[in-house]
Amino acid sequence: MGYQEKYNQWLSFEGLDESLKANLKEMDEKEKEDAFYTNLEFGTAGMRGILGAGTNRLNIYTIRKANVGFAKYVLTLPNGKERGVAIGYDNRHMSYRFAIESAKVLATYGIKSYLFESLRPTPELSFAVRHLGCAGGIMITASHNPKEYNGYKVYDDTGCQLIPEWADQVVDYVNQVEDELNVEVCSDEDAYPYITYIGEEVDEAYYKEVMAIEINPGMDKKDFKIVFSPQHGTSNIPVRTCLERLGYDLIPVLAQCAPDPDFTNTKSPNPEVEASYELAIKKAKEVDADVVVICDPDGDRLGVVAKHDGDYVLMSGNQSAAVYLEYILSQLKEKGTLPDNAVMYNTIVTSDLGELVARSYGVDVEKTLTGFKFIGDKIRKYEKTGEKQFVFGYEESYGCVIKDFVRDKDAIQAVLTAAEAGNYFKKQGKDLVDVLNDLYAKHGTFKETQIALSKAGVEGAQQIKAIMAGLRANAPAEIAGYKVVSVEDYETSIKVADGQETVIDLPKSNVLKYYLEDGSWIAARPSGTEPKCKFYFSIKGNNQQDALDKTNIFHKAMMEMIGETEY
Template sequence: MNYKEEYERWNVFEGMDAGLKSELQAMNDKEKEDVFYTNLEFGTAGMRGVLGAGTNRLNIYTIRKANVGFAKYVLGLPEGKERGVAIGYDNRHMSYRFAIESAKVLATYGIKSYIFESLRPTPELSFAVRYLKCAGGIMITASHNPKEYNGYKVYDDTGCQLIPEWADQVVGYVNEVADELKIEVVSDDEAYPYMTWIGEEVDEAYYKEVMSIEVNPGMEKDDFKIVFSPQHGTSNIPVRTCLTRLGYNIVPVLAQCAPDPDFSNTASPNPEVPCSYDLAIKKAKEVDADVVVICDPDGDRLGVVAKHDGEYVLMSGNQSAAVYLEYILSQLKEQGKLPANAVMYNTIVTSDLGELVARSYGVDVEKTLTGFKFIGDKIRKYEATKEKQFIFGYEESYGCVVKDFVRDKDAVQAVLTAAEAGNYYKKQGKDLIDVLNELYQKHGTFKETQVALAKAGAAGATRIKEIMDNLRKDAPTVIGGVKVTKVEDYQSSTCSDGSTIDLPKSNVLKYYLEDGSWIAARPSGTEPKCKFYFSIKGVDANDAASKTEVFQKDMMKIIGE
């Protein structure tokens, strides 16, 4: 059916939710096309979209459809019904409703569910799956997206987001649903026997594990001041509880602590956006804090601002992770606790700096595709074989995990690591930026940036495809005046030097340049954007910055933007 026929199918449905019915009747033709031209699909982090009526929007009907697919997947697992599914949700509009709808669909198939009594961060959902020995998990969240969005992420029995092999099974079941409007769901009364509320017991078990990641637990902490913001999201209680119990001096940004689906007191809930730190930095200046830490709404990403020479300096996800690595590995080595078979994971669009830090300590490094599920899957495999021992995993997008009792990004762990590293280096007369600069002196100066081209709607999807197709048909041989020495195409699993890529296929292109820099292009799996990653190597910070500007301008010229 075309979008007009799909619209009519929804508009005439007698059981349509009243709020969605009003939206449908107020739509113009352009809006109808946008919300019905396609279906929401699973991307690198599950299903995420704008809230509202339509097959290309997130609503109770598209949520039910997704849950039918996941329920059939769970039924195919050993004792899937009895082991059940853990369900978490964040502060966004409709999150609680979608969590209950998910539990009701599962109950319709006779599957138990364990639902958090109130909002919790994504990493705690991952932990809960493992702690309760569930067959899987569901997290209702749109992570760092704007307030208009919500999302649906699914997890395996290790607490890891479904890898493509298993996500494809879910998608297959989802696609078998002929009409999402006619999915039969049990009543609340019929669902209750299958639903168990969870809370304090799981919280305390999670907090205990988080607090156990300290590398130097005996350090004095009173003179290290931390300003913290949960950005109106889920990390407020976990972060403040763990840091307070460990004795840290934590100053919350109270205006951003209350759960708020509209994110009323923040310019952006995304730690990748500099304006999201405005209120926290203002508070840091008032109290003379040593470091600022902010989490995204679902508590899986952490942004860090360090006080350096009297100024508050924002660190990128690549920079902060490199400093965490330096701290953790140097201390483990000094204590004689660094495993001989240690391995660190990051992604194909992550800076080279972290890899250089890890290898300087004899730690092996393995790359994965973008998406933390691939890191979680690596952990699972080596947990079984014992061939290597996990030591750290991270993405450039402000997400990392220190200990593997969680199999997703964990900002609560990251806050503790940032606090401990900052406190340790302060006692040596240094700050986090000083340590970063030392790493640059040792390993080379890198500047990592990202350009995200927003291309919404049907026309946007066509344009994103056109950009990637054109780059494949006419690959640049020179970018910014620097020769391209190698091209990797992760969709065809091939390299221009004749080698092959041993990773799942993904729509990513990566260009290696003669000066040690690289540039990558990939469509986002969760937003209507085409992303370009720049990892530029320079002789110093000024050189790297000026080269970055040249590379960005030339890359946009190459793709015709």
């Protein structure tokens, strides 16, 4: 069925939601095609899309269809009906409605659900799954995406997002639903006995675990100021509750504390975007804060700005994670509590600096594909075998987890770690940037950047495929005059170095990574949650200026290679 037929099918559906019908009538031909040319698919972090009418949009019908797939998956699990599913949601448009629709579809299949009474951060949903002994979890969120988006993430019984093996089972069930408009959903009255509302009891259990991650709980906190923004999202109450109970001087950016689906008082809800820090830095200058911390709307990512030499310096996710690692591992070693079999996890597109820090303390490092579910899966594996002990996990995209009572990124834990590390190092006469510079002096200087090429719609999807196919067919021998010494292709699971092929022991993924003779690397991958092709740069330099200069050269060279003049 072509997009026009699907459009007409929706338009003529008698029971169609009135707001979606109005949306259909406003569409021009290009909008119709983009809304119906394909179905929303699960990516690296579940299903995410623009709100509106269509099979390629997020709406009550595509949400119901997804829940049919997840419900059928839950029914295959031991005591899946009785154990039930925990459901959380953020501050976005339609989040609460989608959460209710999810619970009703589950109830239609006789599955219990535990629905948060109001918005909660993603990491608390992950925690709730394990705390309540559920068979799985659902989080309604689009994380750091713009206000036009929402999303749907599913979790296993450990609070980890479904790994591909299990997500594929859900997708198979979803694809069996031929008509999302006619999914059977029980009435509110019939669903009610299957739904239990949860709130304070889970909150308090989660807060207790978060506060217990302090390594130096007795440290004086009175001379350390933190400015905090939840970016209109879910982290406001958890962060302020935990840090204030622990005695931190936490100053909120009040204009960004109210849960607002339009993100009215921020230029971007994404900590990766520099403009998102404007109000927080302004407040920091007013109160002479030591550190600025901002969370994305669903509370799984944290951005950090540190006061350094009188200015406020934004740290990347790679940089802040390296500093957290230095603090955590140095303190555990000093106290004699660093396990002999400790392991740290990061991904194939994170900087080498964190790995060097970990190994300097004798901590093993294992890499995963992009997507925190792979880190959660690693934690599960060693939890069962006891072979290694988890001490830290992170991605370059501002997400980390310190203690594994959560199996997803946890910005609430990260805020506490940033605060504790900042306070500790201040007492040593250093700020977080000073510590980062010390790490550069010890391990080498790295500059990590990213170019995300937006390629929306049908044409955009084709362009992204063409970019990756072109790079795969024409592997560069050199980039910007630097020899490519090895290439990793995660789609074919082959690494080529010195003319020799070796197998990459990771699940297949559409990622290419080029290692250069100077110790730098560049990776390319399509985003699993946005219509973008992403390029990751980890450039090693003799000093910070050298790394910056080389980064600019590599940016230009890679974009010229794929025929992009604007980026």
